[in-house]
Amino acid sequence: MSTEKCFAKGSAAPSSVPNGYIRLYSMRFCPFAQRTRLVLSAKGIKHDTININLKDKPDWFLEKNPLGLVPTLETPAGEVIYESPITCDYLDEVYPEKKLLPSSPFGRAQQKMMLEQFSKITPYFYKIPMGRKNGEDVSGLEAELKEKLSKLNEDLVNKKTKFFGGDSITMIDYMMWPWFERLEVFELKHCLDSTPELKKWTERMLDDMAVKATMHSMENHKAFTKTYGEGKPNYDYGL
């Protein structure tokens, strides 16, 4: 597609997915969609991207995915796949180049267990800023988040590896990354002060090509988050 601008209700439906491509329905600042963008980028998968106005979704998008979620993948055959971990597993299974999931069933199970635990961390990245905005005392929530991050730190210490699945990046690293990219936006960067191994992990992640290719500048993140907090998300900020 020639535009990154988001498609809203009333927009003309995009042309069908070209053969040899897969399509990602996304939102430029969505951390869940970034998971899929990371995998598409890391594996070098030919794709096009349609950004969706999540506040005012096109009817043609809701026909493809009645839940209206991003990320959603669509194949040239019209197959539709959503929920970020499911899209990522699908891509890793269909495109054999640069496998991101371990080859052993136990290795895959371990990554899925880690992801399940991580899914209990992501809500804090919303609850804490929201609480602060409402003038609440968030010190308890911050302590809980720090406790959970210290478990991740401990995991790296015990494993003695550079990344969560070994000494190179695997799926689980990409699944967790988007929220760490936004730590400064959420004003939570100090939560890494007592987790040195986890901090080193974030620094290593920043050297990865897929991370570089999918990330936004802090300025853009902050500006988007401001519009989001005001209830008027500017999905096209920076374009």
Place this chain on the structure above:
Amino acid sequence: MSTEKCFAKGSAAPSSVPNGYIRLYSMRFCPFAQRTRLVLSAKGIKHDTININLKDKPDWFLEKNPLGLVPTLETPAGEVIYESPITCDYLDEVYPEKKLLPSSPFGRAQQKMMLEQFSKITPYFYKIPMGRKNGEDVSGLEAELKEKLSKLNEDLVNKKTKFFGGDSITMIDYMMWPWFERLEVFELKHCLDSTPELKKWTERMLDDMAVKATMHSMENHKAFTKTYGEGKPNYDYGL
């Protein structure tokens, strides 16, 4: 193991997992653990079962799985796997006999998307009985549940298949079954009155050998649920 009786804090740890076997840590009435029991049974996997007193967990169990969850699997090599869908996928990957997940990546993605949607239904099976117990008006919750069940019904109508993954039982059927086995216990059987295809599905499921092998009598379910509701679950009821 020679006993189905649950192991509580202070109990002696069981012997190590015999070679050629896999071990399931379970609770006899737990619907999540039943998912794994269904898969073990359907695939004819050699296993032993250790039932855990979930109110008073043995230290040796918490050492194996600090989260203290059932179902948990343990291999002779000491590998530990938990979270019900992860245990079931693991078993299907490791034991190739009678594959329960589809062979195509899109087929697997479809089952995982269905499971994700189903995970939004299970909370109603607790919220409604709890609300009733507290004398609340649960008609709104019941209406929501019926709406969700009607979507499942519609899915079967559209697919024109006997089960959710085709004309034979696949993983997704086993993932959903335990809550339907308990509909009467939750006094929610009337919710199937307007979903005839879903009702037929429950009848077909009752003919399945693994379903028969893992199910409890309604009397036992009700008796256990009563003790559970009173805050003193009798994990050994009926033994």
